[in-house]
């Protein structure tokens with residue numbers, strides 16, 4: 001479902017972020033991408049969603065050659081991918097419900113679909129009772145669960161999480177990780193970039209380890225060793 005074939009990325013300023021990176025991720029896998037800050041985790045995720053293009057090599061996601069997409073194809077690819085970030089990126093002037101509904105409005109859903117799907121996904125993340133609250137009244141963990149609901153409501157086949165627990169305490173971290181595992185069990189491919197050692201060692205899932213833009217380990221049931 002996702003293929004990186006000998007991918008290198010050199011940014012315009014000359015920084016080499018990735019050096020000859022190859023891996024495959026199958027449908028339904030839960031894969032963590034680990035490595036210290038600046039080692040290329042976010043660059044890998046940006047290549048997956050077509051936000052950046054490889055300097056060398058090719059990236060395939062859900063059958064699309066991401067290095068060579070028309071605007072229309074890019075739009076279709078993005079519909080297959082939900083993304084969450086360390087800083088949540090919620091809309092502060094919209095309620096929890098409206099934040100999630102907004103994704104569906106943008107993708108042209110009908111009112112009926114919105115009225116059905118938003119409560120369902122808020123229920124999945126355990127926040128139906130906070131539907132009318134604004135983001136600034138929520139804890140960090142709750143904000144991230146809203147962001148997850150928003151990423152999921154369009155039923156993407158892939159969920160990409162870039163340091164989703166980076167600004168959470170350990171209790172909220174586990175809430176978010178448990179939710180990512182549940183989403184994976186429901187069928188989505190989950191890709192988690194993190195440098196949280198504790199999280200990786202508890203997950204017992206596949207780990208791809210980066211060191212300065214190169215893959216140094218790719219293990220099933222991997223641990224965080226750096």
Ligand SMILES: Nc1ncnc2c1ncn2[C@@H]1O[C@H](COP(=O)(O)OP(=O)(O)O)[C@@H](O)[C@H]1O
Nearest residue numbers: 011013015017036037038039040041042043044
């Ligand atoms: N847009 C950019 N322009 C120039 N250099 C960048 C850009 N984005 C990231 N980099 C550099 O590429 C390297 C990898 O960055 P990144 O993929 O963000 O790493 P990580 O997510 O592991 O912290 C770093 O040296 C970073 O400074």
Ligand SMILES: [Mg+2]
Nearest residue numbers: 041042043162
């Ligand atoms: Mg990063």
